[in-house]
Amino acid sequence: MDGRKMIKNIITGEKESVDTLIQMYYGDVYAYCYRHLFNKNVAQDITQETFLRFLKNIDSYKHIGKLKNYLYIIAKNIIKDYLKKPDGIYPINVGLETEIYDIENTMLEIEIKHVLDFLDTDERELIILRYYEDMTFADISKILDMPVSTVRYSLKKVEKKIGNKLGGEYR
Amino acid sequence: MKNHRIKKKLEFDVPPYDVEAFEKTLLLAKKMEFGAETYRMTEIQSVLTQVKFIPLKVWIIKIIIAAFLNIGILSESRNGTGSFWTIMSIIIPLLCLAGTNEICSILQPNLKGLLMTARYSIRKVLLIRLMLFGIIDFLILAFSITSAFLLKLYFGGTDLLYVIALYNLMCGGCIYIINHTKEKDVIFICSAWGGALTIMNLVIKSIFDEVIIDKLNVLLLIIILLSIWKEASEIRNMLGGLQEDGISGQQFI
Numbered sequence: 463m464d465g466r467k468m469i470k471n472i473i474t475g476e477k478e479s480v481d482t483l484i485q486m487y488y489g490d491v492y493a494y495c496y497r498h499l500f501n502k503n504v505a506q507d508i509t510q511e512t513f514l515r516f517l518k519n520i521d522s523y524k525h526i527g528k529l530k531n532y533l534y535i536i537a538k539n540i541i542k543d544y545l546k547k548p549d550g551i552y553p554i555n556v557g558l559e560t561e562i563y564d565i566e567n568t569m570l571e572i573e574i575k576h577v578l579d580f581l582d583t584d585e586r587e588l589i590i591l592r593y594y595e596d597m598t599f600a601d602i603s604k605i606l607d608m609p610v611s612t613v614r615y616s617l618k619k620v621e622k623k624i625g626n627k628l629g630g631e632y633r
Numbered sequence: 634m635k636n637h638r639i640k641k642k643l644e645f646d647v648p649p650y651d652v653e654a655f656e657k658t659l660l661l662a663k664k665m666e667f668g669a670e671t672y673r674m675t676e677i678q679s680v681l682t683q684v685k686f687i688p689l690k691v692w693i694i695k696i697i698i699a700a701f702l703n704i705g706i707l708s709e710s711r712n713g714t715g716s717f718w719t720i721m722s723i724i725i726p727l728l729c730l731a732g733t734n735e736i737c738s739i740l741q742p743n744l745k746g747l748l749m750t751a752r753y754s755i756r757k758v759l760l761i762r763l764m765l766f767g768i769i770d771f772l773i774l775a776f777s778i779t780s781a782f783l784l785k786l787y788f789g790g791t792d793l794l795y796v797i798a799l800y801n802l803m804c805g806g807c808i809y810i811i812n813h814t815k816e817k818d819v820i821f822i823c824s825a826w827g828g829a830l831t832i833m834n835l836v837i838k839s840i841f842d843e844v845i846i847d848k849l850n851v852l853l854l855i856i857i858l859l860s861i862w863k864e865a866s867e868i869r870n871m872l873g874g875l876q877e878d879g880i881s882g883q884q885f886i
Contacts, residue, residue: 477663480659480662480663481659481663484655484658484659484662488650488655488658489650492647492650493647496647496648497647502648502650502651505650506650506651506654509650509654509658510654510657510658510661513658513662514658514661514662514665517662517665518665571645574642574643574645577642577643578643589643593639593640593643594643621636621639624639624643625636625639628639628642
């Protein structure tokens with residue numbers, strides 16, 4: 463279903479469209495949050511908050527492109543607020559729920575987190591949107607509210623920074 | 634262009650989310666009130682909105698009528714000419730007439746269309762307006778009757794029945810006229826009905842007073858019951874008419 467039509471249906475009170483919206487985007491928003499936080503429970507909580515906040519303010523929704531991008535903007539703001547809290551540090555998901563076959567991935571996550579921690583919030587956001595979400599420069603510029611040329615330039619700078627951090631072949 | 638070496642280096646699997654977390658989000662989202670639901674007004678809000686829609690001139694006319702009624706009662710208490718019924722016969726139709734236009738105006742075809750886009754149904758608007766005018770008139774009459782009683786003007790059960798009967802006759806007549814005539818003629822015909830009622834009352838009072846005096850209470854009670862029944866059926870017709878237009882039962886946003 464087209465995003466604009468879905469929103470129209472939700473505004474007129476069609477509950478089935480709410481189901482469709484959540485089913486369509488829950489996975490994407492969750493993955494986006496997880497890549498920021500590396501914590502399954504917090505990512506799930508923020509994903510939930512993202513959808514609830516979106517529905518609560520649905521009247522002020524302006525269709526400027528993909529609906530997913532709009533959800534990412536909400537999620538980004540919630541993550542920012544979460545990280546401002548004293549206990550809102552980037553945690554690593556090594557809780558009891560981590561199963562044996564996940565350990566290898568967890569080690570990889572720690573390594574990647576170590577690289578991402580080296581970046582500031584906006585740089586991290588750029589990398590997540592471009593490298594994990596495979597977004598175009600145009601979409602990233604809408605989410606980060608900056609010109610495409612700035613996105614392009616900033617990304618080059620971040621890539622260089624990561625290359626320097628990783629050293630060797632990545633420079 | 635992406636740096637593929639960096640991309641490869643940063644790759645990792647996101648663990649699958651819990652189905653419980655997903656279902657909880659669905660459940661909470663369904664419980665939420667958003668979009669159209671947040672526009673729904675409470676009953677009190679609906680009434681307050683309608684109060685704002687009654688134009689200032691209607692309030693002023695009602696206040697002037699109430700003032701005339703009370704001046705009449707005051708002068709009657711001083712001069713004692715026995716004209717309490719005469720005052721009531723003139724004032725009550727006027728009091729009722731002062732809201733007819735506001736009831737009639739929402740039944741115009743153009744406004745019906747406009748109200749389809751409004752926040753609540755036209756039936757509700759109509760009922761709230763009828764109720765509002767009923768309450769305002771009741772308060773004015775209750776205030777006047779109380780002042781008449783306090784000024785030791787003769788005031789018995791018959792007078793009270795007379796006020797109720799006259800008010801119901803005027804109201805029932807106006808609703809009947811709204812239902813059965815064209816909008817542009819309503820005020821004129823309602824005024825004529827008010828005038829006729831006043832004259833009829835005065836004539837009956839002056840000519841047949843002695844004949845009917847023994848059975849007056851019973852007669853007034855019968856008139857009250859019949860007029861209430863007629864009023865109820867006319868209001869039902871009015872709302873039924875809206876239903877035929879297909880715009881009544883909906884909850885508009």
